[in-house]
Amino acid sequence: MNHGRKTTALERIEIAQWILVTHRHYHGAVEKFNxxxxxxYLWTRKYEQGGESALIDRGGK
Incomplete structure (x- = not known):
């Protein structure tokens, strides 16, 4: 299990897009992006519902 790797908004967008292009290959994303x-799953769902802006960290707001 991976714990707490920091990601940027651009990384989260890239990961969500990769998952969608690979027909929801979540396990592949786990290995590829650590x-x-x-x-x-959460980032992909947010991306589908709210687009790129949904993956921008708002600092707890």
Whole structure:
């Protein structure tokens, strides 16, 4: 299990786009980008619902 790797908004967007292009290959994203499955799923879902702006960290706001 991977814990707490810091990512930028651009990385999260890239990861979500990669997952969608690979037909939701979450496990592949976990290995390729060194992230957790739950983060991969969450970022992809947010990206689908709100676009790129949904993946920008708002600092707890």
């Amino acid at each position: 992230i957790s499955y739950s983060q991969a």
